[in-house]
Amino acid sequence: MKVLVGKDADIKEGRLKGFVADGRKYVVGRFMGKLFAMDGKCSHAGFDLIYGTVRDGAVICPAHGAAFDISDGRKVAHAGARDLRVYIVSLEGEDVHVEI
Ligand code: FES
Numbered sequence: 001m002k003v004l005v006g007k008d009a010d011i012k013e014g015r016l017k018g019f020v021a022d023g024r025k026y027v028v029g030r031f032m033g034k035l036f037a038m039d040g041k042c043s044h045a046g047f048d049l050i051y052g053t054v055r056d057g058a059v060i061c062p063a064h065g066a067a068f069d070i071s072d073g074r075k076v077a078h079a080g081a082r083d084l085r086v087y088i089v090s091l092e093g094e095d096v097h098v099e100i
Helices: none
Strands: 002-007 016-021 024-031 034-039 053-055 058-060 067-069 075-077 086-092 095-099
Touching (some): 002 016, 002 024, 024 095
Antiparallel strands (some): 053 058, 086 095
């Protein structure tokens, strides 16, 4: 299912934007100019990643420091967390879509 999540210009470098689809939370963000999307809840204890930061190619959970690679969702920090899923992001004009 393709979900419209906003305008390209509204997704700023190094920032996260949340969206909900089908009752699940997701985040979309931009790192080094490239858009990405991943699950919106941390796999450690379920904190909302919308409050996280983007650093060195990973989304960092602010609760206990779990980190997830933006390219494949792989957990890169925190033994108690699991990998997250990432999703395909596409642009149609200025509209950003995520395939969930
Ligand atoms: S809930 Fe994210 S690191 Fe604990």
